[in-house]
Amino acid sequence: MEATVGALAARPEARSEATVYRHSVTTRVSHWLFALAFVVLVMSGLQIFNAAPYLDASDKSDAHRRVLAIGGEQTPGANPTGVTQIFGLSIRTTHLFGYGDDGMGAESARAFPGWMTLPGYQDLASGRRWHLFFAWVMVACGLAYFAASIRRKDLALIVLRREDLPKLLPMQLYYLKLRKEPPPHGKYNPLQKAAYTTVLFVFTPLIVLSGVALAPGIDSIAGPLTAVFGGRQFARLWHFLAMVGLIGFVLVHVTLVLSTDVVNNIRSMITGRYRLGEHEGTGI
């Protein structure tokens, strides 16, 4: 961290400390709470997945419509094996998926290993407790963020617009260091807009609604919701895919935060103050 600050200080053009107020208190608090909730929800969700380690593209469970299955075997006299099947294609995943860390210092047959789950040991009841509580934390963060943005009338700043489309490729070339300067943009660059629009309007609503659709009580009062996803088991598959999508986003997000002016980036999400780059603005 020290080294980064020092390097910046040595470059006069980057030293300008004039900052703008980039993120409101609601945005900052909901961002970090959402991040915490996401980690808890993924880990407890994998714990819940382990209780029925397969996903079917159907309403009821149906082995003929199985998309993903993780299984493990430990037969006396043979080495234990873990096998992951995707669309019927078997991949040996011993010591990672199907057979691996049991969360208590040994190994056993289980789909996702103990270090990925909450709690580490196999305990569906506890996993559900964490999951059903932090699901509300995630929903509360989302609602608070949207309510505050709409009230400030600046939700449009983060939404990808038709005018941004021609700027997507130049922005990507800039990130790949194949172009010297980014295309001029507002508060968010075109790729950020594309990513945040997908997360805010596709992945997060999808993960919340598909999760809700799994509940028999919800299916009873809002049957069309479960039907939209193709039934209960299919909703479980959508729920899993939305998680994969959000994990993909988080990996890219964290990589970019760390690889582009990390101190400035993280400060903006803690104090709200952000030093604008040469090609950045504060508008759309």
Added chain:
Amino acid sequence: MKRALFLASGAAIALAGCSKASNALNDNQTIRRALSSAESLNHTLIGTHGRAKVYSDADVDREFRVNGFDTPSDSSYARLLADGFSSYRLPVDGLVERPQKLTLAELRTMRSYDEATRHDCVEGWSAIGRWAGVPLASVLALAKPSQSARYVIFHCMDRASDGTPYYESLDLTQAAHPQTVLALDLNGKPLDADHGAPVRLRIPTQLGYKSAKWIGRIEVAADFKHLFAGHGGYWEDQGYEWYAGI
């Protein structure tokens, strides 16, 4: 090679620490209590108001998955099984004005429910069966719960490996739901031993562990705190939610 080994063992230690930390958080009683607060919120918001989806015969699983505890193997259940449940009596007692002792034949004459519904297990899987039987409300109407009654408790004939009997409970609202039934038939045939014969509960608006099998007695009560660990059901006593609509 040495470096790779060093990195791998470092990663292994870090990952083991991950489990230790998450296990410790999970075992913290204050945190557990806080997390449990979501249950009453879900119960209030979702409740047991809606109707579970009804399926056609084409959707039914002919071989309905057998799950739950092992089929009772004690001598009294063996006797019931041997005499085709002709000596079976279902007591409906507790806080009721007219305690009942129903025979299987009496229950069969009260049959008015016949629907294919989905069984959603807490583990995540689902199966569809066609269930026929007596709405719980009809049986309760015979027994007339008294003013102080709040819960219906199902005492079952199956036991966990440590001998603890299975039991479940519903509140009177859940019990009055038209799809909350004492099932006698599965897929057009009388329940077999493995599926909870002669009488099991079916409540498709909640998760499967609520649908208790092998019912031996129905007790109407003001509370369930005096029973076993006090959480209103065998799985509830193991940490699962009493409200199982989600």
